[in-house]
Amino acid sequence: MAATQVHKRLFVGLLLFALLVLSGGAFVLWTLIFGRAGTALRDVLLAGEIGFLLLVAVGAAGLAAMVAAVLLRRPLRNWQRVVHMAVELLFPLAVGLGRLLSIDRERIQSSFIEMNNFLVRLIGRRVEPPRILVLLPHCLQRSKCRHNLTNRVQNCRRCGACVMTDLLNLADQYGAQVVVASGGTGARREVLERRPAAVVAVACERDLSSGIQDTGRLPVLGVTNLRPHGPCRDTTVDLNQVRDALETFVRGRQVVH
Ligand code: SF4
Structure with a gap:
């Protein structure tokens, strides 16, 4: 397996992990909203839930587009903006999660650079x-x-x-x-x-x-x-x-x- 492939997988894997963590947060909020929360608190939680769901939707769409580009070797073109937003949203969380897993920050950044270069080259x-x-x-x-x-x-x-x-x-x-x-x-x-x-x-x-x-x-x-x-x-x-x-x-x- 090429080293660059391993590199890209690390970045994709951590973004996926970050997405799962966000989805978990959305699920917890959901259970609180429909649990015993009072009406006032429920409104606040509902606003938080909408925010979480938006983050999850953008992150999932961007990640799916990125993985599709890698697997199909097709340039992103119209999906570039969504991918950019997903990276902006998930990358800091992915780096934090990587640190929890004792993955060197430089390795994660290097993996992101590898993925970026791959996508730029695909567009050609x-x-x-x-x-x-x-x-x-x-x-x-x-x-x-x-x-x-x-x-x-x-x-x-x-x-x-x-x-x-x-x-x-x-x-x-x-x-x-x-x-x-x-x-x-x-x-x-x-x-x-x-x-x-x-x-x-x-x-x-x-x-x-x-x-x-x-x-x-x-x-x-x-x-x-x-x-x-x-x-x-x-x-x-x-x-x-x-x-x-x-x-x-x-x-x-x-x-x-
Ligand atoms: S190559 Fe240029 S920058 Fe490097 S030492 Fe010589 S003059 Fe300085």
Whole structure:
């Protein structure tokens, strides 16, 4: 079984677990409403029950659409919005439940990124290279380098001392835009200002998973950085994965793993 399949299953499994927990909450409320609750309390419980049922309905529809896309290998298209809402609703609960089961948060986030990439690749949207934004974290830059890339990526001298040289050369080769963001807020601002049609984002699991959720329907392919010196310092990235993500958008082919 491919590792990526295992990855996606973890995310789907935890979303399903979260959905079951919500359904259990709805059931408990239901029994209270039709139990011995007084009239005033019953109205409050009824409002809560309607809220729970709405959450369960959206979560179930989104999860079913996601599983159907994986099994049939068909793009979501009209169901994208529902899936996005389901993920927004269930993901925090899924992470909490994962922690109860001693599943590492990073593993869950990585599984979500895997699922996102799979769904984006299924759609196989073709994007003109200048409308692709390669979004890089500043921790890829050598910590001893004195050039400020977050203001202007062209400040990099491409000296070869860190992976920035290869990344900038790669982006030039494809004609894509590149930006180095100083953090999650900076990355969101760049996306809002530049309005790209697609994003290839490099970051840690935490920043990637929150960033992907924030960008809504904008297709984002996430590439997790490598951290041989620990988090947020002198990180690097597998260039083949970045190239593969760029190829996916430039060629619009359906590369699904
Ligand atoms: S390639 Fe050289 S100039 Fe560019 S960020 Fe890395 S160390 Fe600095």
